[in-house]
Amino acid sequence: MLRHNERGELLCYVPKKDLEAVVRTVEFDQDDRWGGTLSLANGEKLYLEPLTQRPLIPVTFRVRKL
Amino acid sequence: MLTRDEAEKLIQEVLAAYPPEAAEDRAKHLAVLDGETLEGGCGITANRKSLPGVMTIRGCAYAGSKGVVWGPIKDMIHISHGPVGCGQYSRAGRRNYYVGTTGINAFGTMNFTSDFQEKDIVFGGDKKLAKLLEEANALFPLNKGISVQSECPVGLIGDDIEAVAKKKSADLNKPIVPVRCEGFRGVSQSLGHHIANDTIRDYILDRPKADDGIQAGPYDVAIIGDYNIGGDAWSSRILLEEMGLQVVAQWSGDGTLAELERTPKVRLNLVHCYRSMNYISRHMETKYGIPWLEYNFFGPSRIADSLRRIAARFDDRIKAGAEAVIAKYQPMADAITNRFRPRLEGKRVMLYVGGLRPRHVIGAYEDLGMEVVGTGYEFGHNDDYDRTQVDLKNTTLIYDDASGYELERFVERVRPDLIGSGIKEKYVFQKMGIPFRQMHSWDYSGPYHGYDGYAIFARDMDMTINNPCWKMMTPPWRQPNAA
Numbered sequence: 146m147l148r149h150n151e152r153g154e155l156l157c158y159v160p161k162k163d164l165e166a167v168v169r170t171v172e173f174d175q176d177d178r179w180g181g182t183l184s185l186a187n188g189e190k191l192y193l194e195p196l197t198q199r200p201l202i203p204v205t206f207r208v209r210k211l
Numbered sequence: 212m213l214t215r216d217e218a219e220k221l222i223q224e225v226l227a228a229y230p231p232e233a234a235e236d237r238a239k240h241l242a243v244l245d246g247e248t249l250e251g252g253c254g255i256t257a258n259r260k261s262l263p264g265v266m267t268i269r270g271c272a273y274a275g276s277k278g279v280v281w282g283p284i285k286d287m288i289h290i291s292h293g294p295v296g297c298g299q300y301s302r303a304g305r306r307n308y309y310v311g312t313t314g315i316n317a318f319g320t321m322n323f324t325s326d327f328q329e330k331d332i333v334f335g336g337d338k339k340l341a342k343l344l345e346e347a348n349a350l351f352p353l354n355k356g357i358s359v360q361s362e363c364p365v366g367l368i369g370d371d372i373e374a375v376a377k378k379k380s381a382d383l384n385k386p387i388v389p390v391r392c393e394g395f396r397g398v399s400q401s402l403g404h405h406i407a408n409d410t411i412r413d414y415i416l417d418r419p420k421a422d423d424g425i426q427a428g429p430y431d432v433a434i435i436g437d438y439n440i441g442g443d444a445w446s447s448r449i450l451l452e453e454m455g456l457q458v459v460a461q462w463s464g465d466g467t468l469a470e471l472e473r474t475p476k477v478r479l480n481l482v483h484c485y486r487s488m489n490y491i492s493r494h495m496e497t498k499y500g501i502p503w504l505e506y507n508f509f510g511p512s513r514i515a516d517s518l519r520r521i522a523a524r525f526d527d528r529i530k531a532g533a534e535a536v537i538a539k540y541q542p543m544a545d546a547i548t549n550r551f552r553p554r555l556e557g558k559r560v561m562l563y564v565g566g567l568r569p570r571h572v573i574g575a576y577e578d579l580g581m582e583v584v585g586t587g588y589e590f591g592h593n594d595d596y597d598r599t600q601v602d603l604k605n606t607t608l609i610y611d612d613a614s615g616y617e618l619e620r621f622v623e624r625v626r627p628d629l630i631g632s633g634i635k636e637k638y639v640f641q642k643m644g645i646p647f648r649q650m651h652s653w654d655y656s657g658p659y660h661g662y663d664g665y666a667i668f669a670r671d672m673d674m675t676i677n678n679p680c681w682k683m684m685t686p687p688w689r690q691p692n693a694a
């Protein structure tokens with residue numbers, strides 16, 4: 146699940162692992178292409194099939210671990 | 212104060228008593244934190260199955276659902292479905308206060324059970340459940356709904372409580388919520404919270420109902436994860452209302468079904484216990500777009516900080532309201548601090564509690580000049596430990612799902628001035644000569660939330676630590692000048 150934290154940073158939450166971490170970078174960050182590799186503050190990387198538009202946050206996705 | 216080396220040595224010492232495999236596993240649950248916040252989490256493994264043979268202090272999923280989340284909803288009947296013991300031995304132990312007439316329109320302290328016998332196990336208990344639902348509804352017609360809280364045997368024999376609930380819900384025209392919270396599920400009560408949150412989502416929030424026509428006000432908020440232990444939610448609520456917000460729902464201390472149903476219309480969910488109610492807060496955020504905010508109402512510094520953070524989500528009227536509330540109560544809080552701080556300054560505390568207090572109460576102790584030297588969660592998850600780091604200032608022992616043995620050894624060596632934990636730990640530590648407060652049920656005191664709660668908190672801590680009885684721990688024949 147992706148949401149914004151109080152400082153407005155993108156925050157990702159993986160329920161299965163109780164992992165909550167700030168998303169440092171998003172590989173594709175354009176209005177018509179969004180997703181790809183998400184790098185988290187704890188060093189982990191997740192892969193989200195790029196979307197054709199910017200998602201409305203909060204939102205829940207299925208992602209792969211890289 | 213503990214130094215890092217000492218603390219690490221202590222952990223090694225404690226682990227030495229275990230067989231190698233167990234020691235390796237337990238090592239992942241123990242840590243020393245230095246007060247700095249680490250980026251990738253604090254490296255504690257949490258929310259894992261307790262080792263067989265280790266005296267864990269955890270509860271079961273049924274306790275998390277019936278005892279914590281569902282139980283306090285006062286105008287619903289909560290049936291402990293299965294043998295009589297689970298419900299009877301936990302009845303009213305949590306001290307969730309409520310207003311209402313018990314047995315007429317409120318049922319909080321009552322125990323409803325299907326009292327399984329051998330024949331129910333052999334032939335199934337569905338018929339009994341159907342009969343029980345009807346009977347309960349006839350005897351207590353003012354109930355607004357019924358929840359069926361499964362105990363272990365119900366899951367083991369494979370009863371279909373969902374089908375019974377669905378049929379009876381249509382017959383009685385009331386929500387009947389089947390909760391699959393059998394005690395054997397998951398590793399602790401934490402899964403019970405999650406299951407209960409999910410059933411609220413599926414059977415209460417998603418239940419088709421006529422529009423009540425209530426328009427949401429611009430300042431509507433809900434208090435989420437406050438169970439009104441000793442009146443906690445009340446002493447929190449008055450502060451929020453004084454600053455101009457309208458509290459339309461309390462989840463779930465002193466809460467009602469109507470309040471739950473009303474919540475999807477609020478502007479902001481205020482989450483006190485993150486552990487037990489983050490699931491439903493996240494759900495409401497995704498589905499209804501309601502943001503949520505964690506706050507902390509223990510001790511004046513955290514209260515002021517929380518009030519300002521809450522106000523920042525609203526307009527200037529509320530911001531001014533928050534400042535006015537802080538200005539009004541700060542002198543009272545200062546008077547309390549001035550009175551008790553000299554008696555408590557420098558005292559060291561070890562905590563071992565449930566879902567939010569291992570971190571939330573730290574601020575209140577610091578306001579009184581006390582130091583937290585060890586803290587741990589029975590059933591916290593990794594995100595709880597990440598949140599805890601922020602609250603820690605000095606070197607602190609961290610223990611996850613600590614066993615009775617570990618706690619005793621830690622306490623023996625650290626010799627804190629106060630321990631805050633539960634009833635099962637209380638008498639062990641009192642016999643070791645260390646002042647103890649129950650931090651689950653406030654030791655029959657409370658409330659501890661809000662400014663009013665701080666006054667009681669400070670008094671209780673002083674009363675416990677400076678009680679003259681602790682000077683009488685040495686029996687006469689052991690005293691040096693005994694003849």
Ligand code: SF4
Binds near residue numbers: 273361362393
């Ligand atoms: S573990 Fe099972 S039998 Fe024990 S209290 Fe929980 S539900 Fe009841």
